[in-house]
Amino acid sequence: MGWVIGIVGAWCGFTLVMVLLSWRRPELGIADGKLKPCGERPNCVCSHATDGESAIQPLKIVEARAAEFSRLQDLFSYMQGATLIEEGQGYLRFEFSTPVMRYVDDVEFLLDDAAGAIHVRSASRVGYSDMGANRERVETIRAKFVPPSQE
Secondary structure, eight states, X not given: OHHHHHHHHHHHHHHHHHHHHHTSOOOOXXXXXXXXXXXXXXXEEETXXXXXXXXXXXXXXXXXXXXXXXXXXXXXTTSTTEEXXXXXXXXXXXXXXXXXXXXXXXXXXXXXXXXXXXXXEEEESSSSOOTTHHHXXXXXXXXXXXXXXXX
């Protein structure tokens, strides 16, 4: 019986540490006109990456760019667990928290007028692998973001 209590205690301690680490907000944003690159862990996707596991396509825009960026922001008001953290000129940063464990992921968007795109970065704050959760989140956003003229 003592080993069961030990295992449960260790699991609770590990979970508490992961949640506490997840609450610490990392320094992100724009550097040299791009979003921060993903690290070595497979728990991040970024449209500025050109190859590897972290590469993902940006969101394409065809309408007035400012209107499309505003529409993207409105989309998040309907997404569970999303909180707007930062808004700047052509830049948005959201935090997504999971309903049960309260882990936090950071999602950023950067408007690229010249390319007619919105670059995206989605990353888990803790853990090694996210089991594809950030890639799935971006693809869900992409599916909901289809411009009105293409519906």
